[in-house]
Amino acid sequence: MKLQVRDENDVTVVTPTGSLVLGPSEDAMKETLIRLIGEGRTRLIIDLGGLKRIDSSGIECLLVASERARDHGGDARLARVPKRFQTLLDIANLSSILHIYPEVADAVSSYTRPS
Numbered sequence: 001m002k003l004q005v006r007d008e009n010d011v012t013v014v015t016p017t018g019s020l021v022l023g024p025s026e027d028a029m030k031e032t033l034i035r036l037i038g039e040g041r042t043r044l045i046i047d048l049g050g051l052k053r054i055d056s057s058g059i060e061c062l063l064v065a066s067e068r069a070r071d072h073g074g075d076a077r078l079a080r081v082p083k084r085f086q087t088l089l090d091i092a093n094l095s096s097i098l099h100i101y102p103e104v105a106d107a108v109s110s111y112t113r114p115s
Helices: 024-040 054-070 081-089 104-108
Strands: 004-008 009-019 043-047 051-054 075-079
Touching: 004 024, 009 024, 009 054, 009 104, 024 043, 024 054, 043 051, 043 054, 051 054, 051 081, 054 104, 075 104
Parallel strands: 009 043, 009 051, 043 075
Antiparallel strands: 004 009
8 A cells, every 4th residue: 555645735635545454554554644643733634535445454544543633633534435435434334423525625625614
């Protein structure tokens, strides 16, 4: 898996490509997200558009990132979730926990809209 991290205004976008599964890819993602949150970058967007595979460890990584970011006053929101992954999140009732947006731009603008 490859990871790209970029900033859009005061929001950090993390884009994994490949597979987010148990092992080195999940470890790399988790370490990156923990580091970003530790640096105070708690307004996160995880762009899943380039992800080909995800397993339960990858989904747990997304949940933990969201929880940690929220504990620090931010959030980890998902964008461009492939349909097959969206179905998994729906079946597991995680769509109500994770904030999901069709495009990265929608997720970025969600941080500036009043709640």
